[in-house]
Amino acid sequence: MAVYTDISDEELSTLLARFDLGVALTFKGIAEGVENSNFLLETEKGRYILTVYEKRVREDELPYFLGLTRWLAQRGYPSATPMVDRQGQALQHVRGKPCAIFSFLPGLAVRRPTAAHCREAGEGLARLHLAGEGFSMSRANDLGQAAWAPMFDALKPAAEALKPGLSEVIDGDLERLAAAWPADLPGGIIHADYFPDNVFFDPAGRFAGAIDFYFACNDFLAYDIAVALNAWCFEPDGSFNITSGRAMLAGYEAHRPLSAAERAALPALAHGAAMRFFLTRLHDWGATPAGALVRPKDPLEYERKLAVHRSAPDLFLLGQAK
Structure with missing residues (x-):
């Protein structure tokens, strides 16, 4: 906002x-x-x-x-x-x-989510996916995997200005994602921007609601989980908190169990979700109007998350043996 x-x-x-x-x-x-x-x-x-x-x-x-x-x-x-x-x-x-x-939706967002918050957020996301069933309108994800390479073509100079050599690294990520992107997973209504500032909790720390549905669309439900894992489960030092990730997934599966194919796709989906937010943040970094009462979000935060996905994709399997 x-x-x-x-x-x-x-x-x-x-x-x-x-x-x-x-x-x-x-x-x-x-x-x-x-x-x-x-x-x-x-x-x-x-x-x-x-x-x-x-x-x-x-x-x-x-x-x-x-x-x-x-x-x-x-x-x-x-x-x-x-x-x-x-x-x-x-x-x-x-x-x-x-x-x-x-x-007005009562409740408070949290800036530093705990594992307990992540579990509640996971439950809230699953409830959203279930509540969206039967909605008659449809909207394609215009910031989905097919849009990333064309979007980056116009942003390569900005990437180089941000960090020399980054353009080539991102090109490599985009090639890997195009090859690894799943073709057939359960789909439906997704929030697509399920960040901590868009989720409210009551005073007891229970999920109280979600706001800002302006990226909502029809896509893989597991992609929405991947967006949330990136947004909720990284520490300020850039490391991925696997305890929080497992808690989020456990909360989600309390309402909607994942298929084996969805679990196997989580590393690629989470890598792709990090790419989506890196690209839009990179675009906004130089495009926010002067005088707006807002500071654009740092694309380097998601560049660091991309590096984690690149180097340790097995983390995002979250130790699932199912």
């Missing part, structure tokens, strides 16, 4: 007049994340989040994202739910940009 677009009091009042949410009492920007402009909104009837969609989110895809979060809410999955106006519409516009107002 971030703030790229300022909203005036008059613009906010005009927007709220379409809803039955009462008048605004407080309104402030949330300066976290990298994708959209987000605001904490408190009205006479409760607390909400106003999201203004910036350039990366295509307006024609918003019905998928908004429809998915409403579907998940109807299935009992804890996530921020889009509010609808008096005409039953969730998608709105402000300052010429699409926007939506969401229910």
Whole structure:
């Protein structure tokens, strides 16, 4: 989450007049994340989040994202739910940009997840995959394996500027991933951005919900686990915490056991998931607008994770004997 677009009091009042949410009492920007402009909104009837969609989110895809979060809410999955106006519409516009107002999801994200948090997060991810079953809309993963090599072609100068010699190393990774990428694993709705800042916990440390579904798509369910392993189970020194990884997988399999093929594919999927976030961070490193209340995330964090995948892929089998 971030703030790229300022909203005036008059613009906010005009927007709220379409809803039955009462008048605004407080309104402030949330300066976290990298994708959209987000605001904490408190009205006479409760607390909400106003999201203004910036350039990366295509307006024609918003019905998928908004429809998915409403579907998940109807299935009992804890996530921020889009509010609808008096005409039953969730998608709105402000300052010429699409926007939506969401229910406020209580809970806290954690900056330094423990193994117990990882287990809870794994359970939450499996519940998400199960709740997504039957959703009628579909969206391809436009940041999936087929997109990485073409994306990197335009980023090679940036990679060399970041670290001399890195371009050749990444080319080698991309070749290995193309050869090793699985072709037939169980698929469905995935979050695709299941990071600690997108997952909330209650005061007892139990999973309380997930937010930010703007990369959600249809892909291998195990790829979503791989994204989460990278995001949750690395230590600040760049090492992979296998105890946390096993805890995450155990939490996930308490609700949805993995097939043998999914377990065998985890090293390649996790390597690929690290590549995806390295590439998008490398792109954002030089593309964040001046004056935005956000700091782009360091691509070198994921370059270091790529090195771990390259040198020790067996770690990501997580000691599974099944």
